[in-house]
Amino acid sequence: MKRTAEFVMGLIGGIVGILCGFSGVLLGSVAASLQVDGSGTVSTASWIAIAVSVLGIVGAGIVKKSTKLGSLFMLIAAVVGFICISFFYTVPAILFLIAGIMGFARKGKGAVA
Known part of the structure; x- marks a missing residue:
């Protein structure tokens, strides 16, 4: 079965997730330059969100060959990314979750229903 919808949604979610992660890194860097407490935590969580976005892209790439593993990767990316940078990761999390x-x-x- 073609899994084009899952692939496209996962790929878009991953690209948007990487962009959101980099915006979190930028925000953390600006906060660090202003010596705000907790700025290192924001940067670290944003880098983790970027890493799980890459995991989501990998999941989107393998969803046609191994559907369950690819879907699991995208669900993990949705949950972990949202936990890391919550509001910034809303759109990618929704895309990964649906896919x-x-x-x-x-x-x-x-398959028989």
């Missing part, structure tokens, strides 16, 4: 659930929920052509 991951679709990967688990959709049946193949030969």
Whole structure:
């Protein structure tokens, strides 16, 4: 079965997630230059969000070959990214979540309901 919808949503979610992660790194760097407490935590959490966005892109890439593993990667990226930088990661988390659930929920052509 073609998994084009999951692939496209995962790829867009990953790209947007990387951009959101870099905006969090930028925000953390500005806060560090202003000597705000906790700025290092923001930068670290943003780098983790970038890493899980890459994991989500990997999941989107393998969702056609290994549907369950790719869907699991996208669900992990949605949850961990949202925990790391919450509001900044809302759009990528929604895209990864929908793509991951679709990967688990959709049946193949030969499956019987």
